[in-house]
Amino acid sequence: MASIDDDMPILAGVNPSGRASSYESEHACLIIGYMIDDDDEVTLIVNDPYPYDRMGVRNPYYEAGGDELQLGQYEIEYYAFRRQLAWNRSLSRIR
8 A cells, every 4th residue: 555655556466267276466457546335345446458358358357346448448346356356466666
């Protein structure tokens, strides 16, 4: 959160297939923001321009309960992003 609050996105390595791996990531996306609701639940704002639908590939954000805010940008609950997209790598403090 500190990185995002300082206007520095987080490069996230994920596995859209849902297969967790501690060694490799299948895909990369950019976490650019977050929201915290009244119950302290965190929702991430993620830029992922991969054209899942046009490529005929299942969209992992939809399957994890996320919503597309605009083309290539999603909001998704933090724990769903961690579990269902198998977030396993991060590079933060990017300028």
